[in-house]
Amino acid sequence: MKRRQLLLGAASIMASAALITGCGSTPAATPTPAEDPSGTITFWSPMAGMDKVAAAFNASQGKIKVNFETVPNGASGGYAKLSTAITAGNGPDVATIEYPQLPQFVSNGQLQPLDGLINKAETVDKLTDGTKALVQFGEETYALPYDAAPMIMWYRKDMLDKAGVGVPKTWDEFEEAGRKLKAVAPEAHLASFNPNEAALTAALSWQAGAKWFGTEGDSWKVGVNDEPTQKVAAFWQKLIDQKIVKVQQSFSDEWSADLASGAVVGVLGANWSATGIQKRTEASGQKGQWIAAEVPNWGTPADAFYGGSSFNITKSSKNPAAAAKFIEFLATNPDAIKARGNTGSAFLAFPGLTPVAQQAFDASYFGNDIYEVFDNAYSTITPGWQWGPNWDVTNTALKDAYGKLTTGGKVADAVDTAQTATVAGLKQNGLSVKE
Numbered sequence: 001m002k003r004r005q006l007l008l009g010a011a012s013i014m015a016s017a018a019l020i021t022g023c024g025s026t027p028a029a030t031p032t033p034a035e036d037p038s039g040t041i042t043f044w045s046p047m048a049g050m051d052k053v054a055a056a057f058n059a060s061q062g063k064i065k066v067n068f069e070t071v072p073n074g075a076s077g078g079y080a081k082l083s084t085a086i087t088a089g090n091g092p093d094v095a096t097i098e099y100p101q102l103p104q105f106v107s108n109g110q111l112q113p114l115d116g117l118i119n120k121a122e123t124v125d126k127l128t129d130g131t132k133a134l135v136q137f138g139e140e141t142y143a144l145p146y147d148a149a150p151m152i153m154w155y156r157k158d159m160l161d162k163a164g165v166g167v168p169k170t171w172d173e174f175e176e177a178g179r180k181l182k183a184v185a186p187e188a189h190l191a192s193f194n195p196n197e198a199a200l201t202a203a204l205s206w207q208a209g210a211k212w213f214g215t216e217g218d219s220w221k222v223g224v225n226d227e228p229t230q231k232v233a234a235f236w237q238k239l240i241d242q243k244i245v246k247v248q249q250s251f252s253d254e255w256s257a258d259l260a261s262g263a264v265v266g267v268l269g270a271n272w273s274a275t276g277i278q279k280r281t282e283a284s285g286q287k288g289q290w291i292a293a294e295v296p297n298w299g300t301p302a303d304a305f306y307g308g309s310s311f312n313i314t315k316s317s318k319n320p321a322a323a324a325k326f327i328e329f330l331a332t333n334p335d336a337i338k339a340r341g342n343t344g345s346a347f348l349a350f351p352g353l354t355p356v357a358q359q360a361f362d363a364s365y366f367g368n369d370i371y372e373v374f375d376n377a378y379s380t381i382t383p384g385w386q387w388g389p390n391w392d393v394t395n396t397a398l399k400d401a402y403g404k405l406t407t408g409g410k411v412a413d414a415v416d417t418a419q420t421a422t423v424a425g426l427k428q429n430g431l432s433v434k435e
Contacts, residue, residue, distance in 0.1 A: 037321035038063035041093035044082065046073040047309065049340035050096075056339035057329050064322045066094075074098060075196075079392075086110045086314045093317040094327055097143065098309050099134045100199055100391040105312070106142050107389035112313045113140040117324035123332055123350075130381050131349045135310055143310035144331035145349035149270040150377035151203045151295050151306040154277055156265035157367055158289045159188065167293045171235060174296040178244030181265070189258075191266035193240055193411075194250035195402030198395045199306060200268065201415070204236075205229040206304035206385045207295065213388035219432035224394060224419040225412075231298075233411040240405065247405045251276070260284045268295070270306040271374045274345035278365045292370040294377045301380040308349075347374045390425045397421035 043054055043066050054068040069092070072078040079101055085091035087110070097105055105111050118124070124132060124141050128148075135143040153168075160167065163181040168174040178190040194200060202212065210228035214221040223229070239245045246264055248255050258264040259280045267273055277290055295303055311327040313320050330336050337348065337356040346357040358371045388394065401414035419435075426433045 036063065037319065037325055039319045039322050040065045040067060041317070041319050041322050041326060042067045042069065043094040043326065044069050044071045044092040045096040046071050046076075046078050047096055049343040052341065053330060053336045053339045056335055057326060060329075060335065064325060066326055074101060082314075083108070083110065086316050089316050091314045091316040093313065093319060093323040094330075095312050095314055096146075096309050097312055098307065099145075099305065100202070100387045100395070102135065102143060102310055102312075103137070103387050103389045104391055106137055110315050111142050112315055112317065112320055113142055114144070114313065114324060114327075115141055117313070117320055118144065118328055123328055126351055127349060130383055133386060134305070134308070143312045144327050145308065145310050146331055147272070147308045147346055148349040148378065149272055149305050149308040149347060150303050150374055150381065151200075151207065151268070152270050152273065152373065152377055153191075153293045153295045154267040154269060154273055155291055155293060156262070156286070156289050157291045159185065159262070159265040167291075168296045171296045171298060175235075175239065175242075175244065178239065179242065182242075182244065185262075185265075187263060189244065189246040189264045189266075191245045191268050192250065192255060192258075192264055193236055193245045193247050193405070194255075195247060195405055196249045196251075196399055198398035198402075198418075201229075201232070201398060203304040203306040204232045207302050207382055208232050208298055209302075209382065211384060211386075212394070213386050216434050219434045220388065220426055221434045222388065222419065222423050222426065223435070224422050225415040229415050230412060233415050237411045240411070256280045260286075271345050271347040271370075271377075272307060274361075274363065274366065274370060275343075282365065287365050288367045290366050291368040292366065292373040294373060294380070302382045303377045303380045304382055304385065345370060345374075347371075347378065388422065388426070389431070390422065390429065393425035394418050394422045 041064065051068045051070070054066040057066055071081060082091060082095055123144055127145065131145050131148050135141055135145050155167065159181060160177065163177060163184050165177040165180050168177045181188055181190050205212065205228055208228040208231055210223065210226050212222065212224045240247060246258065248258070255264070259277065260283065267277055281290065294301070311330050313323045313327065317323050332350045334353060334356045337353050338360065342360050342362055345361050345363065348354045348357055363370050397418040398414055401409065401417040405411070423433050423435060
């Protein structure tokens with residue numbers, strides 16, 4: 001066990017840092033980039049269309065060649081593969097890591113700081129403070145963000161009309177809409193509660209004002225079951241008990257069938273949900289019936305990020321200067337967005353790129369201007385959230401506990417279990433923790 005500093009990012013880059021003791025090797029010192037880097041680098045990503053982006057970069061210049069490899073997503077073992085490869089010294093030069101997992105890779109010393117490698121004035125400095133907080137830890141930047149994914153509620157507008165309700169603005173209105181829907185369509189559910197999506201619980205709690213992770217002095221402060229989260233847990237338990245929402249795995253065959261049949265007429269997701277909804281419902285003649293809406297709130301407009309990915313230079317990279325040039329292209333260049341094409345309804349972190357993505361995406365399936373909704377939702381992101389250094393522990397504990405929801409388990413018990421597991425995991429790694 002070696003001592004190192006982990007500078008912890010908070011809601012803005014002006015947040016205070018804390019000295020944390022943990023296991024792992026000291027991150028590599030930031031190298032001095034070449035003025036005009038060249039050579040071959042490798043890029044791993046599970047994201048659709050990134051092979052086309054790498055090809056576009058290769059075609060745009062002749063000094064750096066990117067070899068692309070598709071890897072499984074995190075839930076399918078992609079992060080385990082990445083971590084093992086970096087530790088063995090044969091990881092990629094550039095990797096794709098989602099925001100919840102990023103602090104874990106940073107605290108394990110598996111990523112290189114980008115400071116001194118990237119042009120900060122033309123990249124990081126143009127981001128919003130909330131987006132910077134996802135990739136900066138203290139005064140160091142460990143990633144360039146790709147998307148900034150606001151949580152979005154998707155509805156079958158025709159079923160809301162059938163129930164005689166408008167688009168719910170608050171969670172109380174959401175519950176009332178669910179009851180009225182059951183009155184006219186007893187077998188229908190307004191949405192699902194997805195036990196395999198712990199990150200969605202985090203987003204709902206974030207929206208409500210929760211702060212699962214923070215720092216106090218030289219210690220982590222953990223509140224996975226804090227008061228706002230308990231409020232969220234109690235509310236969703238009530239929806240489950242009333243059968244307003246259905247407990248089911250997202251992206252499962254059951255979930256897909258229920259969306260197609262109308263057994264579930266809403267999706268609590270994000271901007272990126274559009275493609276999946278269309279894929280699962282268009283054969284049932286639902287074009288024009290689905291709309292995007294801002295997530296109901298607790299009385300004041302508020303939202304949170306749900307999902308989103310970043311690009312990073314791994315510790316095992318032998319050519320970080322060339323890698324830095326490539327991730328600047330990935331995260332900030334309109335040509336990268338154009339090259340990826342119509343792969344999804346992306347909402348991007350770097351200013352000016354979302355209109356490019358919007359132009360590439362065919363949103364005609366939906367019954368309203370979904371990008372206008374994304375813009376409005378993004379403008380209400382609740383500040384002050386940060387992810388902790390062991391999201392895998394929190395994530396696993398929540399999902400395991402949620403597995404009991406259909407046999408008498410409670411949402412509140414699950415967040416209590418996750419709190420206990422998260423604290424224990426941090427302490428096991430030698431970190432100081434306060435609850």
